[in-house]
Amino acid sequence: MSFERTDPPYSADETTMLRSFLDYFRVTVRRQAEGLTQQQLATPLPTSPLTLGGMLKHLTYVEQWWWTVVFKGEEAQGIWAQVDWDADEDWDWHSAVDDSPAQLMQWHEEEVARANATLDAAMATGDLDQLAKMPRHNGRHASLRWILVHLIEEYARHAGHADLIREAIDGETDL
Numbered sequence: 526m527s528f529e530r531t532d533p534p535y536s537a538d539e540t541t542m543l544r545s546f547l548d549y550f551r552v553t554v555r556r557q558a559e560g561l562t563q564q565q566l567a568t569p570l571p572t573s574p575l576t577l578g579g580m581l582k583h584l585t586y587v588e589q590w591w592w593t594v595v596f597k598g599e600e601a602q603g604i605w606a607q608v609d610w611d612a613d614e615d616w617d618w619h620s621a622v623d624d625s626p627a628q629l630m631q632w633h634e635e636e637v638a639r640a641n642a643t644l645d646a647a648m649a650t651g652d653l654d655q656l657a658k659m660p661r662h663n664g665r666h667a668s669l670r671w672i673l674v675h676l677i678e679e680y681a682r683h684a685g686h687a688d689l690i691r692e693a694i695d696g697e698t699d700l
Contacts, residue, residue, distance in 0.1 A: 528555045540648060543673040550680030551637055554584060555630065557687035561694065566629065567622040570690045577690050579618035580683050581629045586617045587679055588636040591672050592643045598658025604632070644669075 530552040533545035558566060558577045566578030586605055593599050600606065608616050621629060647655055653670035660666050667675070692698050 528552045528559060530556065539670075540653060543653075543670070543677065544644070546677045547673060547680065550677060550684050551584075553684040554580065554680060554687050555633065557684070557691040558626070558629070561626060561691075563622075563625055565694050566626055568690070568694055570686075570693045573686075575618070575686055575690065576621065577687060577694075578621035578624065578626070578629055580687060580690075581633055582621040582624065583617040584680065584683060585629075585633045585636045587676070588633075588640045591676060592640040595659045595667065596647070596657045596669065596672060597643060644673075 530549060531545070533542060533549055537545065558581050561577065563578070566581075567576050569576050589601060589603075589605055594601055601608070610616060613619055624632075647669055651669075653668060653673070655669045656666035657668075657672065658666075688698070
């Protein structure tokens with residue numbers, strides 16, 4: 526495995542603890558997709574349409590959505606800037622079938638690096654109580670703490686899905 530997974534510490538300050546859990550689940554999902562072909566990454570687990578490739582691309586978008594769009598209040602960038610979400614609200618999941626494993630991994634790695642840089646910059650000037658620039662649908666602004674916890678939940682949920690999909694593809698369970 527080229528993606529080294531580090532267990533979160535049993536004792537640490539709040540920011541270190543939250544970041545450690547988020548990093549743990551980021552690597553868990555990437556390990557499930559590592560070494561698979563484009564065809565395997567496009568293989569769903571019946572009766573669900575979920576694929577590992579779609580999941581990786583979705584989580585790449587989730588990183589950009591929460592850190593760039595919501596927290597920083599900026600427009601979507603890169604491949605996300607021109608997506609017609611009205612035409613296909615699950616474009617991230619559906620379009621991954623056309624992407625190579627290397628491209629999916631690269632996009633995810635780059636977006637995680639941008640997310641980490643955003644978090645580092647935010648923590649250098651404040652704490653986890655900082656509020657996102659973009660309000661949620663109810664008009665309230667999520668705190669940096671809420672965003673971190675939400676991302677841990679998002680990755681943990683999808684890591685469970687990834688375990689099942691990978692096992693169905695090639696029987697691999699010890700990732």
